[in-house]
Each structure stands twice: as structure tokens, then as C-alpha cells.
Amino acid sequence: MSKLSLRKHILTVDVEDYFQVSAFENIVDRASWDSLEHRVEHNTHKVLDLFNEHNAKATFFVLGWVAKRYPSIIKRIVDDGHELASHGYGHQRLTTLTQQQAFTDIEQSKQILEDTSGQLITGYRAPSFSINSSNTWIYDILKQLNFRYSSSTYPINHDLYGEPSWPRTAYQTKQGILEIPVSTLKLASKNYPIAGGGYYRLLPYWLNKQAINHFVKNEMQPYMFYFHPWEIDPKQPRFKQASNKSKIRHYTNLNIMEGKIVKLLECFNWQSVSDAYQEQITSNNLTKEIQCG
Numbered sequence: 001m002s003k004l005s006l007r008k009h010i011l012t013v014d015v016e017d018y019f020q021v022s023a024f025e026n027i028v029d030r031a032s033w034d035s036l037e038h039r040v041e042h043n044t045h046k047v048l049d050l051f052n053e054h055n056a057k058a059t060f061f062v063l064g065w066v067a068k069r070y071p072s073i074i075k076r077i078v079d080d081g082h083e084l085a086s087h088g089y090g091h092q093r094l095t096t097l098t099q100q101q102a103f104t105d106i107e108q109s110k111q112i113l114e115d116t117s118g119q120l121i122t123g124y125r126a127p128s129f130s131i132n133s134s135n136t137w138i139y140d141i142l143k144q145l146n147f148r149y150s151s152s153t154y155p156i157n158h159d160l161y162g163e164p165s166w167p168r169t170a171y172q173t174k175q176g177i178l179e180i181p182v183s184t185l186k187l188a189s190k191n192y193p194i195a196g197g198g199y200y201r202l203l204p205y206w207l208n209k210q211a212i213n214h215f216v217k218n219e220m221q222p223y224m225f226y227f228h229p230w231e232i233d234p235k236q237p238r239f240k241q242a243s244n245k246s247k248i249r250h251y252t253n254l255n256i257m258e259g260k261i262v263k264l265l266e267c268f269n270w271q272s273v274s275d276a277y278q279e280q281i282t283s284n285n286l287t288k289e290i291q292c293g
């Protein structure tokens with residue numbers, strides 16, 4: 001199958017395990033995480049294999065918790081030429097944290113990722129896109145920690161995240177952080193989620209593709225897609241005590257997601273966030289900091 005155009009879009013992966021998602025945060029005790037079956041290492045290597053097969057480059061927003069336990073993931077992401085970025089440490093939604101707690105979480109993750117990879121980490125994605133008008137102080141923290149960009153907003157109506165009135169295109173915050181919202185489709189003044197995750201899994205492929213093609217045809221900005229390694233793992237353990245809503249959100253179509261990802265890899269050209277927004281996020285100060293250690 002030939003790719004539809006040479007134009008490149010942005011592929012992102014939020015690297016976390018199946019038990020760390022916000023949908024299960026009230027039923028899975030954090031203290032039990034280490035005793036559960038871990039599947040993130042295997043699943044992430046599978047994602048990396050798929051990307052290699054289709055010559056796709058991506059940004060991997062990795063949890064510090066995962067990086068600390070599975071440095072092989074970090075090595076492979078870097079060796080395969082992808083961009084490594086931060087998804088925070090413990091996957092706590094920022095809307096539930098104090099400023100000090102958020103600082104500690106983000107700093108800890110950055111330190112682990114930098115120590116493990118030997119690279120400066122400049123990109124950040126908040127767990128569950130949890131930056132909204134209640135916590136824009138997060139951008140002060142990101143600035144303080146030398147991040148250059150964030151991809152932490154999803155301007156849609158959703159129970160866990162999103163502020164539909166927020167920008168749909170990349171912009172500089174007043175703190176100098178480039179915020180790059182994941183993609184939405186604007187139809188008749190309403191924003192629809194077309195960036196991936198659960199919506200991509202739940203809706204039929206033809207509808208997803210139609211929405212993406214509409215975006216690509218009508219928008220100057222690159223389309224940005226995201227998914228998680230656990231979404232291509234239909235054999236993951238099930239949490240029977242989860243609510244029906246959470247079960248539908250997390251378990252529907254896990255068995256066909258890999259095939260749907262492959263279709264996207266076949267149909268479009270993919271690059272990382274830092275390649276797509278190279279000019280906006282490159283800074284001499286950052287280069288200097290790396291050299292000075």
C-alpha cells in the first residue's frame with residue numbers, strides 16, 4: 001500500500017503499564033504496582049518493532065517509574081532513533097497534586113530519563129492531559145526544569161481531561177514553553193477527539209481515517225496521534241472490579257488495535273515532536289547546559 005502523501009505527521013506513545021491508567025486509579029493501589037504482572041517492557045519492544053518495520057519515527061513519553069525498572073526500553077528508544085520524553089514519574093493527574101508534589105514528580109522523572117539515556121529531556125506530556133486553567137503553574141515548573149515543550153492538553157469535552165475552549169494549535173505559553181495540543185477535528189464550532197487512544201480503538205477504522213484525512217486536508221499543522229503499549233496487548237490481566245465505564249474504555253477492541261496501528265503506519269509518514277517543531281524548541285542555552293553537564 002502506498003502512503004497517501006509525503007507530508008509527515010507526529011506519532012507519540014505514552015509508555016505506561018496497563019495498571020497505571022487513570023481509569024483504574026481508584027481500584028489499583030499504587031503500593032501493589034510492583035507485585036502485579038508487568039507487561040510494559042514486552043509491549044514497548046513490540047511497538048518499536050512495528051515502527052522499525054514501517055520506517056516510522058516517534059516521540060515516546062515514558063514514565064519515570066517504568067524507566068527506572070526497564071532501562072532496556074530507554075536504550076532501544078534512543079538506539080532506534082526516536083525521541084525520548086517524559087510522562088512524569090508516577091502517573092498522577094496534575095489536577096490532583098500540589099505544586100510541590102508536581103515538581104517532585106516531574107523532576108524525578110526527568111532525572112531518571114536523563115541518567116538512563118545520557119540525553120537532555122526537553123519534552124513533557126502530563127498524565128491524562130491534565131493541564132487546564134486550574135494549574136497553569138505547571139508551565140512555571142516545566143520552565144524551571146528546562147523543558148522546552150509540553151503536549152499536555154486535549155481541547156475536548158471529557159470527564160477526565162480537556163478544556164474545549166483552549167487552543168487547537170501549538171502556541172508559546174507566557175513562560176516560554178511550547179504547548180502542542182493533540183489533534184482535534186473542529187466541526188460546527190465543536191471539537192472532536194481524533195488523536196488516538198481509546199477513541200481510535202473504539203471507533204471503526206474507516207471513520208477514524210476519514211476524520212484524519214479531513215484534518216490533514218484542512219489544517220496547516222501536522223496531525224498528532226497517540227496511543228499506549230498496553231493497547232496492543234489483548235492478553236493483559238483484567239480488573240474485574242472496575243466499573244463498566246472503565247472496562248469499556250480500557251478493554252474494547254484491544255484485539256484489533258495492533259492491526260489498526262499498522263494501517264496508520266502504512267498510510268502516513270510519521271516523525272517525532274522534536275523533528276516536527278525543531279525550530280521552535282531548539283535553544284542554544286539547552287545545548288550549553290548539556291556540554292557543561
Ligand SMILES: [Zn+2]
Binds near residue numbers: 014016087091
Ligand atoms: Zn498516561
